[in-house]
Amino acid sequence: MLLEWLFPPKCPYCERTIRYDMTECLCCRAAYPLDPRIEITPKGDICIAPFTYEGNVAQALRNFKFRKTVFNSRSFSAAIVSAIRKTYYKDMDFEIVTDVPLTHSRIRKRGYNQSELIARHVARLTDKPFEELLERTVDSEYQHYLGREERIKHNKRYYNVISAEQVKGKTILLIDDIMTSGATLSSCSEVLKDAGAERVLCASVAIARK
Numbered sequence: 440m441l442l443e444w445l446f447p448p449k450c451p452y453c454e455r456t457i458r459y460d461m462t463e464c465l466c467c468r469a470a471y472p473l474d475p476r477i478e479i480t481p482k483g484d485i486c487i488a489p490f491t492y493e494g495n496v497a498q499a500l501r502n503f504k505f506r507k508t509v510f511n512s513r514s515f516s517a518a519i520v521s522a523i524r525k526t527y528y529k530d531m532d533f534e535i536v537t538d539v540p541l542t543h544s545r546i547r548k549r550g551y552n553q554s555e556l557i558a559r560h561v562a563r564l565t566d567k568p569f570e571e572l573l574e575r576t577v578d579s580e581y582q583h584y585l586g587r588e589e590r591i592k593h594n595k596r597y598y599n600v601i602s603a604e605q606v607k608g609k610t611i612l613l614i615d616d617i618m619t620s621g622a623t624l625s626s627c628s629e630v631l632k633d634a635g636a637e638r639v640l641c642a643s644v645a646i647a648r649k
């Protein structure tokens with residue numbers, strides 16, 4: 440195939456060339472952690488991730504964010520789904536998949552919202568609808584200077600539910616690329632629950648080491 444010859448896909452984690460029907464190389468897949476990371480966000484939601492944010496996974500996420508290696512999202516979402524199946528699916532389910540939104544100016548600058556790309560793949564792999572439920576209202580670059588408690592309080596004002604009707608009574612899977620303090624996921628989850636969501640489950644590609 441000409442396309443394959445011109446643009447062979449690369450393993451997100453070691454950057455070796457792989458076949459088109461693969462999402463990562465067999466060596467890297469064999470080295471996946473056996474158990475998913477499970478963390479509780481500051482507001483008490485469960486967040487599940489296949490990886491810890493370190494080494495090749497951290498590099499793959501940085502490439503995805505800054506070098507626009509969109510292909511990586513296929514491997515990330517498959518890993519998330521497998522982590523979810525090991526945990527969430529045992530006693531609960533979700534009805535909608537959504538993402539942590541970026542401001543329009545960020546999306547324009549970057550070209551895409553990385554969490555949205557992952558969330559759309561996760562929705563497809565789990566046969567659930569992807570819906571854009573939240574919008575980000577203001578860019579809060581300066582939030583990095585605030586403390587953790589302040590960030591949670593502060594963040595909440597920067598997210599809105601697009602339509603409360605879509606959210607009411609629903610169990611929602613909320614996707615972000617990386618969970619660090621959990622402040623962002625907490626804020627989004629709180630906004631969704633304030634709008635009537637029954638439950639919010641969180642998942643990310645990687646969770647920062649504590």
Ligand SMILES: [Zn+2]
Pocket residue numbers: 450451452453454455463464465466467468
């Ligand atoms: Zn690899």
